[in-house]
Amino acid sequence: MSAVLTIAGYGFREAVRRKVFAVVLVLTAVFLFLFWLASHYVFGQLSSISPPADVHVDTRTFAGAFLLGLAMFATLFLGVVLAVFLTLGVVSGDAERGLLQPLVVRPVGRATLLLSRFLGAGIVCVVYVLAVYGIALGIIDAAGHWTPPAIAAPGLELAGGVVIVIALSLVGSVVLSSTANGIAIFMLFGAGLVAGLLGTIGHALNSHTIQHASTIAAWALPFEALYQDGLRLISGSATGVTSFLLQLGPFGGAYIHGWQIRVWAAAYLAIALAVALLAFRRRDL
Amino acid sequence: MPHALAVEGLEKRYGPVRALKGVDLAVEEGELVGLLGPNGAGKSTLVKIAAGLVRPTRGRAEIAGSRAGSRAARAGLGYLAELFRFPGWYSADEVLELHQRLARSNGGAAERTRLLELVALADARDRRVDGMSKGMQQRLGVAQALVGSPRVLLLDEPTSALDPVGRRTVRLLLEELRTRGVSVLLNSHLLSEIELVCDRVAILLAGELVAAGSPAELSRPRGIELETEEGVRTVEGASREDAPRLVAEAVAAGRKVYGVRVLTSTLEETYLEAVGGETS
Numbered sequence: 141m142s143a144v145l146t147i148a149g150y151g152f153r154e155a156v157r158r159k160v161f162a163v164v165l166v167l168t169a170v171f172l173f174l175f176w177l178a179s180h181y182v183f184g185q186l187s188s189i190s191p192p193a194d195v196h197v198d199t200r201t202f203a204g205a206f207l208l209g210l211a212m213f214a215t216l217f218l219g220v221v222l223a224v225f226l227t228l229g230v231v232s233g234d235a236e237r238g239l240l241q242p243l244v245v246r247p248v249g250r251a252t253l254l255l256s257r258f259l260g261a262g263i264v265c266v267v268y269v270l271a272v273y274g275i276a277l278g279i280i281d282a283a284g285h286w287t288p289p290a291i292a293a294p295g296l297e298l299a300g301g302v303v304i305v306i307a308l309s310l311v312g313s314v315v316l317s318s319t320a321n322g323i324a325i326f327m328l329f330g331a332g333l334v335a336g337l338l339g340t341i342g343h344a345l346n347s348h349t350i351q352h353a354s355t356i357a358a359w360a361l362p363f364e365a366l367y368q369d370g371l372r373l374i375s376g377s378a379t380g381v382t383s384f385l386l387q388l389g390p391f392g393g394a395y396i397h398g399w400q401i402r403v404w405a406a407a408y409l410a411i412a413l414a415v416a417l418l419a420f421r422r423r424d425l
Numbered sequence: 426m427p428h429a430l431a432v433e434g435l436e437k438r439y440g441p442v443r444a445l446k447g448v449d450l451a452v453e454e455g456e457l458v459g460l461l462g463p464n465g466a467g468k469s470t471l472v473k474i475a476a477g478l479v480r481p482t483r484g485r486a487e488i489a490g491s492r493a494g495s496r497a498a499r500a501g502l503g504y505l506a507e508l509f510r511f512p513g514w515y516s517a518d519e520v521l522e523l524h525q526r527l528a529r530s531n532g533g534a535a536e537r538t539r540l541l542e543l544v545a546l547a548d549a550r551d552r553r554v555d556g557m558s559k560g561m562q563q564r565l566g567v568a569q570a571l572v573g574s575p576r577v578l579l580l581d582e583p584t585s586a587l588d589p590v591g592r593r594t595v596r597l598l599l600e601e602l603r604t605r606g607v608s609v610l611l612n613s614h615l616l617s618e619i620e621l622v623c624d625r626v627a628i629l630l631a632g633e634l635v636a637a638g639s640p641a642e643l644s645r646p647r648g649i650e651l652e653t654e655e656g657v658r659t660v661e662g663a664s665r666e667d668a669p670r671l672v673a674e675a676v677a678a679g680r681k682v683y684g685v686r687v688l689t690s691t692l693e694e695t696y697l698e699a700v701g702g703e704t705s
Contacts, residue, residue, distance in 0.1 A: 146526040150512075157514045238510040242569060245476045245504040246527035247496055425478040 143248040148260030183284030204286030205375040211276035219302035226261040227309040233318035294370035301363035307412035314419040332364030362405040427490030429608030435484035446632040455606040459619035462629035503575030513555035528573035540568040559586040652684035
């Protein structure tokens with residue numbers, strides 16, 4: 141346990157030194173300020189929005205779910221940025237710089253080393269994601285007196301998505317150089333988001349082909365599926381036209397959801413970690 | 426009693442390149458063995474396999490009877506890589522503290538003080554690695570390798586960045602380690618250094634062991650030089666043991682002997698002969 145804490149602390153100090161936290165905190169502060177501004181004006185002008193009389197739209201729920209969906213997207217993005225920069229060079233990068241070899245020959249072993257780095261990055265990212273998500277919830281509640289029907293689960297799913305990205309980044313750090321790994325993970329993240337949007341379009345157009353492609357992408361990249369499931373949960377109180385309008389937007393929610401995808405996400409995380417450990421065990425340094 | 430370090434039939438391939446072609450080598454307890462060879466001979470690969478950083482393609486490498494790279498092997502091992510770096514924001518003391526924790530050493534501050542004194546870095550205890558010269562970092566690397574009092578030490582070019590004083594510090598340190606029974610495999614390009622401190626020398630060439638023995642064994646006799654009134658005569662192939670007989674024969678033959686000198690080849694000459702002038 142002492143070795144785990146030592147290595148996790150080592151990674152943490154490295155991140156502080158490389159100003160990873162400073163950059164992410166500045167970006168987060170900018171985002172939260174803009175988000176507060178947007179929430180303030182949107183909810184302030186809610187009374188002036190008048191949909192047609194025969195169309196019943198719950199404007200507060202629509203605005204709240206839409207804004208929180210936006211906040212969740214930004215939180216996921218910032219969380220992924222933090223996750224990638226904490227882990228992209230854990231193996232290849234540190235080995236190239238000669239930082240890793242003196243640590244690996246110590247009795248702690250490669251598995252402990254890698255899992256400690258995973259644990260360190262995971263704790264930091266989970267705390268970060270939950271904090272930003274919680275602040276966004278607070279801003280919406282303060283600005284518009286709206287809270288989603290599910291509060292904890294969407295935040296935990298977002299955090300889970302980021303943890304999966306950490307595991308993928310660790311796999312990449314064993315087999316790719318730092319730069320290549322960073323590019324690969326951000327492209328995977330982008331591919332996941334595009335697949336999620338494609339799913340929304342596919343359902344709006346009733347295109348089975350697009351829906352099928354989106355479903356495959358959701359299972360292949362479950363961090364995106366967890367994020368989508370989180371979106372579904374925050375808009376659970378919307379009904380009728382309000383729900384339909386939310387479904388048409390970019391923060392509409394998942395078509396693959398429920399316990400199946402959560403269990404698969406947990407299994408996917410375990411598999412990714414096992415692959416990373418196996419690859420690291422076989423890697424010459 | 427297992428060897429402190431033993432490799433048998435060790436082979437390593439990097440794609441089409443055969444870095445090691447079946448090397449056998451043993452280091453006994455308390456023995457200091459020097460590894461020589463031109464660039465690309467496979468010296469660092471051998472050391473990395475022994476440290477568990479590189480997997481052998483074939484063959485066996487053991488540290489005190491445990492498979493190289495296993496937890497048991499790593500527990501009694503100290504290693505200084507050829508190319509290494511410590512986090513620049515750590516102080517010398519923090520680097521050693523980090524390695525104490527990872528090596529599960531309970532030596533505490535006293536061990537760190539002793540190690541920093543051993544490598545003449547006591548005054549730089551709180552200096553950050555970023556602010557150290559290359560030589561200081563290398564000495565800190567040597568101190569790091571000694572954390573936890575390892576029984577086997579693998580040093581890959583430990584003096585490459587050191588000035589003559591730093592080299593002497595490391596040489597004295599190695600001699601002290603030998604008296605404590607620590608086994609050392611020293612990979613170095615500095616023949617004089619190897620000759621001064623090592624009990625045995627192994628010369629690698631293109632992944633093969635081409636010569637091994639004590640520096641004295643490798644420094645083969647080249648003959649006896651006899652100075653008489655007729656001038657200087659060299660008796661090739663004669664050894665130190667032949668000197669009294671040669672002198673007696675010369676005197677018996679009525680010669681006046683003014684001097685006699687035993688000629689031996691230096692380790693450098695033996696090395697150059699073994700590697701055939703190869704540099705890479």
